[in-house]
Amino acid sequence: MTVSKQVGKVGSVEAEGMCPYRLVLEHLTSRWGVLVLIELLDRSHRFSELRRAVGQVGRPVSEKMLTQTLQNLERDGLVHRDAKPVIPPRVDYSLTELGREAAEQVRALARWTHTRMPDVEKARLAYDEARELRSRAS
Amino acid sequence: MTVSKQVGKVGSVEAEGMCPYRLVLEHLTSRWGVLVLIELLDRSHRFSELRRAVGQVGRPVSEKMLTQTLQNLERDGLVHRDAKPVIPPRVDYSLTELGREAAEQVRALARWTHTRMPDVEKARLAYDEARELRSRAS
């Protein structure tokens, strides 16, 4: 009997007992998924281009995590992987139509965050100050 | 000399060397942050209500993680914490105006994911099938 070796499901917990759409949402909102989608919204990227571009905004991505992220997004039909059989290898990643819709939502959220940063920083100062006062009150 | 005990920054990596807005975005898109914001969009919740509600969609949240998530969101000025000095204690969490804006973006993304699930599942079948074929080709 063939063991069937368990296809799909790259990385992350992906446990059972939760709504299926939750898994896709986790891929979209994963640490690197967010940045990858936004990058690809501009244009298609090669693997190492993506790695550099993403590293500009967040911290550097390990190639393993980038691979995992891309495979998840590809499996969900959000990212298209175009591997050209040349030497040295060249692989281009781009958004599918489905992926473009998702990426636009994600970018909207990212932009909102960016424009609202001043308010967030203000809130943080107030929060930290209040905490400071409470700890002072012995 | 007082050690000042390092205020702010609850849980998560929060490392240096990345754009500041990236941190807020990570709070918004964190595993539990997403679900908490969506829940609070309906109405304010008590701590244990949130815990139950979030557990419906995703897997159960540990109280530790929920606490951490809420503290991050509160510090960013997205969630308001109202602790009533009664016995037994009662704490209500609700969205601030800032948080409501964010939560609506997040919910939009979640809804999109939900409506597009059929397409995603179709893509997954195609992906897994293609992978199956490739592995068969010895």
Add this chain to the structure above:
DNA sequence: CGGCATCCGAACTGATACTG
């Protein structure tokens, strides 16, 4: 009830080494 502090196993992440 709504936390906070600690310990500990499990899962995730990343640097390294290796393949095509």
Add this chain to the structure above:
DNA sequence: CAGTATCAGTTCGGATGCCG
């Protein structure tokens, strides 16, 4: 270049005990 495999460090999450 674009990955895969592996090993070690970090974070996550549950369990437990304590406090207001």
